[in-house]
Amino acid sequence: MPDVSIDSPNSGFVISRLNSTNDAWYVGRAGMEYRDLIPGRLGGRFIASHIRIPDGGETQDYVHYHKARFQMIYCKSGWARLVYEDQGPPFALEAGDCVLQPPEIRHRVLESSAGLEVIEVACPAEYETRADHELPLPTRDVLPERLFGGQRFVRHRAREASWGPWRLDGFESRDTGVAAATNGLASARIVKAKSTVTAIDHGHAGDLLFLFILHGEIRIDSGWQGNHQLLAGDSCVIPAGMDYLLWAGAGLEMLEVSLPAELPQRSSLVSYSSL
Ligand SMILES: [Fe+2]
Numbered sequence: 001m002p003d004v005s006i007d008s009p010n011s012g013f014v015i016s017r018l019n020s021t022n023d024a025w026y027v028g029r030a031g032m033e034y035r036d037l038i039p040g041r042l043g044g045r046f047i048a049s050h051i052r053i054p055d056g057g058e059t060q061d062y063v064h065y066h067k068a069r070f071q072m073i074y075c076k077s078g079w080a081r082l083v084y085e086d087q088g089p090p091f092a093l094e095a096g097d098c099v100l101q102p103p104e105i106r107h108r109v110l111e112s113s114a115g116l117e118v119i120e121v122a123c124p125a126e127y128e129t130r131a132d133h134e135l136p137l138p139t140r141d142v143l144p145e146r147l148f149g150g151q152r153f154v155r156h157r158a159r160e161a162s163w164g165p166w167r168l169d170g171f172e173s174r175d176t177g178v179a180a181a182t183n184g185l186a187s188a189r190i191v192k193a194k195s196t197v198t199a200i201d202h203g204h205a206g207d208l209l210f211l212f213i214l215h216g217e218i219r220i221d222s223g224w225q226g227n228h229q230l231l232a233g234d235s236c237v238i239p240a241g242m243d244y245l246l247w248a249g250a251g252l253e254m255l256e257v258s259l260p261a262e263l264p265q266r267s268s269l270v271s272y273s274s275l
Pocket residue numbers: 064065066107
């Protein structure tokens with residue numbers, strides 16, 4: 001009987017390479033340059049972008065908000081000075097830090113260093129951005145527990161973070177607090193390997209598993225999806241149902257974003273091939 005299982009590997013396996021072409025960058029809002037990390041957008045559900053501001057300085061931004069269900073920003077290098085509604089005075093988002101921007105929170109990018117680079121992951125792929133000309137920032141109130149669309153704002157500081165285990169043995173990870181702040185909708189973690197590690201990932205049945213390599217390298221061997229090496233600046237989406245061998249070199253550091261926060265195991269999918 002042919003394998004017609006719904007969890008068979010599919011075209012949702014997306015690899016994006018930093019050095020594939022210089023044409024990959026395009027200029028967007030407020031002088032920012034974008035590189036699309038999921039060009040197919042996974043049916044309109046997700047967008048991931050590598051964003052940079054080469055020159056730095058004051059940003060031509062204004063108070064605005066986004067009608068997104070999920071949106072997080074990880075600072076890869078440099079810094080940006082940001083201000084958010086009801087979250088206190090402006091602060092610097094520095095390399096290794098991240099923010100969760102809950103739905104419709106008013107915010108503004110004030111300034112950035114030269115060479116700022118961030119990774120943004122959002123759902124859905126296309127969402128509305130609106131200016132707010134009424135609300136000056138910062139606001140007088142500081143309400144860190146305030147819910148925006150059921151989510152709390154998160155400012156995760158790498159400097160204050162502690163490391164714990166990851167879902168695969170041999171790795172360490174630091175949780176950014178996104179899972180708790182979104183009530184399990186999504187998670188964002190930094191994963192590292194101190195020494196060379198090989199592990200088997202038996203696949204997931206979630207909506208998104210996105211990896212962005214920050215330092216070092218990984219190799220993904222997924223049988224008939226092939227053997228792939230990913231270096232710093234490369235990223236991939238591991239689709240539901242794909243099991244693979246993950247090899248990580250010593251010094252690996254990568255950003256992992258998943259929806260939901262706790263990825264359901266692949267075995268929970270119905271496999272018609274076993275009927
Ligand atoms: Fe924004």
